Amino acid sequence: MSQPDELQTIMVIAELFNGAVRPTTYELLGFAQKLQQQRPARIQILVLGEDIESVALALAQSTGEDVLGINAPRLSQYNGQVYQVVLHDVLNELPPDVICAAHSSQGWDFGPGLAARLKAACITGVNRVSAKDDKICFSRDIYGGKVSADIISTSKTTLVTVQPGSFRWSPGSHQEPGTVNIISLPVEPQASRTLSTHRHQASDLDLTQAKVIVSAGRGIGDQENLDLVHQLAAAIPQAVVCGSRPIIDNGWLSYDRQVGVTGATVSPDLYLACGISGAAQHVSGMQGAALVVSINTDPMAAIFNQSDICIVEDLTAFIPTLLAKLSEAGKIK
Amino acid sequence: MNILVCVKQVPEAQAQVHIDDDGRWVTLGAGTEFRMNRFDECAVEAAVQIKEKVADTHIHILTIGPQRAETVIRRSVGMGADDGTHMVTSDDGFVDPDTLATWIAARPQAQSADLILCGAMSEDLMQGQVGPLLAAKLDLPSATSVIDIAFKPEAKSIQVDRELEGGYRQTQVLKLPALVTIQTGINQPRYPALSKLLSANRLSLEVLHTDQEEQPDTLLVMDKLMPPRKMRDAVFLEGATQDKAEQLITILSDRSLLS
Numbered sequence: 221m222s223q224p225d226e227l228q229t230i231m232v233i234a235e236l237f238n239g240a241v242r243p244t245t246y247e248l249l250g251f252a253q254k255l256q257q258q259r260p261a262r263i264q265i266l267v268l269g270e271d272i273e274s275v276a277l278a279l280a281q282s283t284g285e286d287v288l289g290i291n292a293p294r295l296s297q298y299n300g301q302v303y304q305v306v307l308h309d310v311l312n313e314l315p316p317d318v319i320c321a322a323h324s325s326q327g328w329d330f331g332p333g334l335a336a337r338l339k340a341a342c343i344t345g346v347n348r349v350s351a352k353d354d355k356i357c358f359s360r361d362i363y364g365g366k367v368s369a370d371i372i373s374t375s376k377t378t379l380v381t382v383q384p385g386s387f388r389w390s391p392g393s394h395q396e397p398g399t400v401n402i403i404s405l406p407v408e409p410q411a412s413r414t415l416s417t418h419r420h421q422a423s424d425l426d427l428t429q430a431k432v433i434v435s436a437g438r439g440i441g442d443q444e445n446l447d448l449v450h451q452l453a454a455a456i457p458q459a460v461v462c463g464s465r466p467i468i469d470n471g472w473l474s475y476d477r478q479v480g481v482t483g484a485t486v487s488p489d490l491y492l493a494c495g496i497s498g499a500a501q502h503v504s505g506m507q508g509a510a511l512v513v514s515i516n517t518d519p520m521a522a523i524f525n526q527s528d529i530c531i532v533e534d535l536t537a538f539i540p541t542l543l544a545k546l547s548e549a550g551k552i553k
Numbered sequence: 554m555n556i557l558v559c560v561k562q563v564p565e566a567q568a569q570v571h572i573d574d575d576g577r578w579v580t581l582g583a584g585t586e587f588r589m590n591r592f593d594e595c596a597v598e599a600a601v602q603i604k605e606k607v608a609d610t611h612i613h614i615l616t617i618g619p620q621r622a623e624t625v626i627r628r629s630v631g632m633g634a635d636d637g638t639h640m641v642t643s644d645d646g647f648v649d650p651d652t653l654a655t656w657i658a659a660r661p662q663a664q665s666a667d668l669i670l671c672g673a674m675s676e677d678l679m680q681g682q683v684g685p686l687l688a689a690k691l692d693l694p695s696a697t698s699v700i701d702i703a704f705k706p707e708a709k710s711i712q713v714d715r716e717l718e719g720g721y722r723q724t725q726v727l728k729l730p731a732l733v734t735i736q737t738g739i740n741q742p743r744y745p746a747l748s749k750l751l752s753a754n755r756l757s758l759e760v761l762h763t764d765q766e767e768q769p770d771t772l773l774v775m776d777k778l779m780p781p782r783k784m785r786d787a788v789f790l791e792g793a794t795q796d797k798a799e800q801l802i803t804i805l806s807d808r809s810l811l812s
Binding site for chain 1: 566568572651654678680689693694698721722724727736737770771774775780785786790801802806810812
């Protein structure tokens with residue numbers, strides 16, 4: 221880390237999917253703004269891909285930040301090896317104090333390897349930044365979200381992957397677009413080739429539009445208990461059943477019903493979490509819910525920190541009781 | 554073909570986690586049960602499935618952890634792996650992932666492997682770093698979050714599908730030697746056969762001690778641990794099961810969520 225009175229540089233690695241800027245890029249700018257509040261810093265955006273000029277210009281226009289565009293021919297799809305080689309070549313010359321990328325299938329793929337090549341520290345899944353004396357603390361969740369850890373980098377350069385949904389960008393009042401620099405770096409991947417990027421299975425289910433989501437986690441225990449979750453969803457108007465990753469991995473629900481970083485990001489009026497532990501990977505996908513109600517036997521479950529209403533109960537006892545009460549109250553026809 | 558699988562022992566998800574008084578690390582509740590990290594279990598299964606198809610495949614397991622962690626090697630051997638290395642740590646404290654990758658990269662079994670498999674992350678620390686760091690240190694092509702893997706012997710390569718966001722996948726070809734990190738859902742790990750588990754328990758493992766390994770400069774300092782911030786009101790409903798159910802119905806009715 222530089223001395224406190226020096227101007228820091230923060231390099232935001234924009235995230236592209238099919239040539240378009242992903243919303244995580246703006247969250248990275250929100251993260252960079254938070255860092256700026258701790259210590260004066262200059263933000264620069266780096267965007268890497270094929271025919272990158274128009275994307276770079278649009279980013280400079282929409283954000284007011286300076287953009288470095290790297291044209292890499294034939295990089296129409298993400299390739300981890302090309303990212304690491306090109307980003308190393310460019311960043312090693314600078315090098316920025318903080319490099320940030322999304323904690324996503326791209327960021328966690330190229331981030332640690334890039335850090336190793338730059339001899340930089342790497343901190344993944346960061347959800348908060350704060351200052352302590354003259355040091356910056358990067359916070360991340362451990363033990364399934366039961367503990368938050370403040371981590372200090374002892375390296376001059378620190379690469380951070382930022383947990384989706386943790387930071388919000390304020391556009392501010394920039395009048396002028398940022399400057400745009402375009403360089404070309406042709407790199408042929410040697411030992412790793414990306415063949416295709418494709419949808420795994422087609423689905424008509426759009427969880428982003430769901431009004432009510434009843435979600436099952438590993439804590440439901442046996443597959444039979446999923447019936448209870450289905451019954452509960454049937455008793456609540458417009459409710460859809462979803463699950464966290466372990467439920468999908470077990471094949472108990474189809475993949476298009478997964479909520480979380482590798483599934484859907486949802487914002488229903490009600491999110492009813494049944495037996496969900498609350499690990500960051502899941503929480504990132506449900507933070508936008510208006511009301512979160514959680515049922516879990518473990519009073520220390522991390523999901524309760526993300527909940528409006530917390531119910532410490534075994535759901536095999538609680539859901540039947542709730543269904544009976546709903547029926548009594550005439551809520552179920 | 555030589556396959557190295559890196560595995561880790563983790564506490565059960567329900568474990569009681571107490572932050573130490575100095576805020577530097579945690580102590581797990583008495584009676585905490587430990588098991589193999591689920592991502593790593595899928596990595597072992599993926600290796601065993603390759604071994605079943607490809608003749609002359611040897612699977613070596615490596616773990617770094619305290620004494621009790623050796624059970625994850627024996628379980629892996631019970632699943633079909635051949636032998637293992639236990640790099641014993643003196644305690645349960647935090648080790649910088651860069652240091653872990655340095656230790657693994659120094660092992661001959663890592664340097665001679667045609668394929669290295671790791672879990673995409675550990676369930677306890679969720680850093681997802683050791684695999685990609687190890688690939689960088691050994692200068693191997695790598696792919697993370699792999700949900701499908703096919704060995705292409707004629708091309709001396711593997712074809713993998715990486716899991717992306719929103720139901721997308723990406724197909725990649727990696728020349729061997731290569732490293733991949735395995736996402737859960739790629740397979741259903743088998744239970745070790747009892748007979749294999751018995752011989753696994755008799756197997757002598759390579760045992761090393763991490764305090765005798767290179768100690769690289771640490772890049773990260775675990776400064777302070779604390780309970781996570783409450784991001785919402787976190788109102789706990791009180792009373793008997795019936796009372797909680799009634800309170801919840803009132804809350805949902807007041808917000809017109811039941812009509």
